[in-house]
Amino acid sequence: MSPTPVRLHNSLSRSLQTLEPITPGRVTIYTCGSTVYRYAHIGNLRTYLFGDLLRRTLAYLGYEVTYVKNVTDVGHMRDDQTDGGEDRMIVAALEEGKTPLEIAEFYTRAWLEDEVLINIVEPDVLPKATDHIGEMLALIETLVDKGLAYEVDGTVYFDVSSFPAYGRLSGQRVNQTRAGTRVEVETDKRHPADFALWKRAEPGRLMHWPSQWGEGFPGWHIECSAMSMKYLGDRFDIHTGGIDLKFPHHEDEIAQSEGATGHRVVNIWLHGEFLTLDDEKMAKSAGNIIRVSELPEKGFQPLDFRYLALTAHYRSKLDFTEPAMQAAASGLRRLRRAVAAGAETGVDLTAEPMAGYGNRFRDAIADDLGIPAALASAHAVAGADDLTPDQKRALLLDFDRVLGLSLDSPAEGTGIPLPAGAAELLERRAAARAAMDWIEADRLRDELAGLGVRVRDTPEGQVATRRS
RNA sequence: GGCGACGUGCCCGAGUGGCCAGGGAGCGGUCUGCAAAACCGCGUACACGGGUUCGAGUCCCGUCGUCGCCUCCA
Incomplete structure (x- = not known):
């Protein structure tokens, strides 16, 4: 059976388009992962949840999915500085003699543990930036050879003026942005918008590697170009990430990848909106972050948060509030009760009336990941008067392959031991x-x-x- | 300054010109010792001002407001 056609909103064209996989029936996806020198918070996790929903949806609809999510573990700490508000824990770890790589491993583990708590399926490949320095250097060399990049005193910059399509994704015009408003302009650049592919390591820099331009470390963007093309080829289907990565990160990634290959690399760009707290972006610098592991002390289960994320479309902002979480927890409980009320029997989902409900769900997720509508269809099943409890259970567990809410787990009090007495x-x-x-x-x-x-x-x- | 997103009922949030979200909360009812759950019923919306149209939450223009990016942020 051929896969169900899917429409997705491509950030490049700013419109919905039907997914046409490069290899029919197979979809290749790359997601920009986390920077592992701090804990991931639930705002970060919302974006990875979006990637998870995408790959689960495509798998449900019959595609064979290859999913790559990277780990940004190139640290930029120095042994003699704590400026720029470096995390106190980082500073403490460095003082204890921990290496940046050990610190990165610690936070990587913490991130992945949080993902498990909210039922994010692990990617097929989880490449680390520090394992791909060689690939990055090769890519940079290609760009230099092609005249798209230039070296100044051990640092290599991408020459934006050599890439006419620069700005197509973000709509930015290079001469209008406020370069250097906060960070001092690197005067070695030919143009303020040029960005570093490789940076010379100054004394005190903890992570650095040898290169044909001397000791240095990679710029932020080159890692994703190198790793995505290594694992998915120089043409792949979908690239996802948070809205904040659109510029400059993804813009620069396009310039690098397309500059090096001479052709389009990514067909569809997908960007997820922010999770906010009191309508403010959740960010460490704003001091309003919440971690998944902190939810229980607020009286919520991690999957309550997953449910909350499912109620909003990925291109809409979602505000995290106590009442919203209460509503999410109640909604999840309702679905679980419906599942628990049924028994495991051989229900034929292709027969009516089950097929009708299944189609409604399928149509919802195939239309630009309409998860909120899909969730509504799940509630329609739970409250249906033309379905038996067994049929409801079978349908909801089928939907749960996408929703990932562990609907077959006990409706409440999941495994929490009762207090003494x-x-x-x-x-x-x-x-x-x-x-x-x-x-x-x-x-x-x-x-x-x-x-x-x-x-x-x-x-x-x-x-x-x-x-x- | 440039680029982009958004303003929907008590709350969260779908809405792809005509019909419709959904969840939570509230109120009334059925049932149960009571409560809970479940089920039935009820209400309240499209920021504001123009315009297009037979018809606008949905399209266009303007105003006000909020948020994000231009900082190695998801």
Whole structure:
């Protein structure tokens, strides 16, 4: 069966277009990953969630997906400085004698652990920048040979004027931007918009590598050109990243890759919008970051956050608030209850009325990743009056291949042990209920509530769940 | 200064000219010892001002407001 056609919003053309894979039936995707010298926060994670939803959607629709997500582990620390607001933890680690690579490994692990908590499927390839210095140097050499880059005193710059298409992605015109408003202009450049492919390592620089231009380290953008083409070839289907990477990062990446190959490399560029907190971008510098691992202490499960992210389209900003998270947690619980109410049976999803619901879901995700609409279709299933509980379960678990909400896990209180003493109170309450001593039963329920345990009475008896 | 996005009901958020999100919260009801859950029902929107059209939340112009990028930010 051939894959379902998908429409996506290409940042390059600023319009929806139908995905036409370079190799029919196969899709190659590259996502700009995290910088691993600090913890990833839920704003960062929203973007990786978007990439996860993209690859899950394409796989669901019948494509064979190759997904590459890189790790930016080229650090720019020096052993004699802490300027520029370097993370205190970085400074402390350096003082302890840790190497930049060890620090990067620590934060890489933390990032990937957070991704696991929100059911992000690991990529097929997770390349690290520091493992690809050779590929970067080869690419830079090609650019120099082609006359698209020039070297000044150990630093190599890309010559923007040699690449007419520069600015096509971002709409920026080179002579209108405010280069050097904050950072002092590097006067070696021929043009302020020229950007570094390779930088000379000054004394004190901790990470540096030998090159034909002397000891140095790569510019930020070249790593993605080198790694994406190494693993996906010099023509691949989709490149994703956060909206903030559009300029200059992706603009520069296009200039490098297309300059070196002489042809288009990426067919579709996809950019995800920000997660905000009080309508402000979540960023370390703004001091408003939240990590996935901090959600439980706020009374939420990590997957509540995944649900929240699914309620907004990837090209829309999403504001993270307490009430929004409460709503997300409630919505997720509703879907899980619907799944739990059904049993595992051989439901034929291609038969009506299941196929109708399946088509609605499929149409939603195939239309520029309409996950919010797809989520609505999941709720339509949960509340449908023409489906049996078993059919609902089968449909929702099928949808969950894309949604990734672990809908088959217990509806609440997931694996959280009950506090000490709760078991005894529950036993006493069961006895009170058997004796129809309602006053004592209600008193014990209040007492349990004081311990953070909620009790529900069902035909099968009491069900205790942990929730504040 | 340049580039870009956005303003939808109590909240979050879909909306691709005519019909429609969805979730949460609230209110009323059914059911259950009570509560919870589930189910049924109810309400409140398209920032503002013009325009195009038989018809505008959706298209065009303007105003106001918010946010992002131009800083090795997702």
